[in-house]
Amino acid sequence: MRRRAARALLLGVIPAALIAGCGIRATEVPVDSGPAPSRKPCPVSDPSPVPSNDARVPVRVYLLCAGQLTLVERTVGLPGNTEGASRRTLVAQGLLDELARPPLPGEAADGYRTLVPFGTGVQGHRRGDPAEAFRLNVRPDRLRDGALAQIVCTFAESAATQGAGSVILGGPKGDLTRYECPPDVRNHPTATPVPSATAAPAQ
Template sequence: MRGVRGVRLLAATGALAALLAGCGIRATQVPTDFGPAPSMVPCELSVSDIATQATPSGMPVEVFLLCSGALVRVNRSVEAAQSTEEAQRRVVVAQGLLDALAGDPSDVEDEAGYSTAVPPGLTVTGPAPDDPEDTLRLSTAPDSLPRYALAQIVCTFADSAAAGDNGSVVLGSTSADSLRRYECTQKTQSSPGEGNPPSEEINGS
């Protein structure tokens, strides 16, 4: 009787193995543990996360941070008195944008992989005599900045009230007369480290 039971048990075990093989399931005794699911998708923020980046008292703006080697828009806010004349208001907005770019990303942004290459302490002034009216002059020569930082600044300025409405920005240095008009192109946004944004030298008007 014990021999018969052994035969039946072996037969049942074989049938179960065949059934599992037929379903494409390989029997294993090794536990699988792939770890916890990622807490944040790279370069993606939830609506609630985005809403917390702008303060109610400021003017809502967008700046470009770095993420996965590309420029990505994030929400910020800057202070700009509505009564200020246009030229001065442009400079105030530009300085606010610079400060926002140079600031540390929030904890949520940092977790999602956002960073910035813009150094702290940059300042901006308006046009010098004979400059085009939309000129912005930086305390550091634009071409002396890291490529990623210049791309962030150009694309942020060109897409804001700090510059004109043609998708470009005139930048120069407070210590030199030369000016260049920079454009924020799709290539600049997708590959900011491959070279400076396209630009052309211009003469003062």
């Protein structure tokens, strides 16, 4: 009887020792695995110089990086004799050209990208349009959310709108719409609709 009891006790101890040896043990203390991994930072790369006979003015455009809109530096060529509405239109077209251009190699390596379609352009005003409005060669509501956010936020903070914080856009014909660029759009450009309101009916 004593031998049987000793053998049963020994058999009960061995599995417990094996479990302990495997590192499995109960604990009531939370395990701190450290902070959650952060998203990749998006450093701004210096733009490559572009030779041109035109005067070039510094501008900033919004590209997508790590799920957000991030400003990058660019330059836009402007003839020295442009003033008023012509200058605004040239600035706006220059901004669109830079938005549609593929990111520079260093920027692409850092995760920058753009959703603005190549060939997006500014067209002339229609009769009755507000002076500060821009008509694009594509209806703004046909653009992807991220692309529209890039254009609206870039224009809203640029010399094209005198940094008004909003911009009036339209397609080749139809109503004009005023768009804004709040922080939610800059932080989640592909998931947050760009706030809008009708600015002027079609003429």
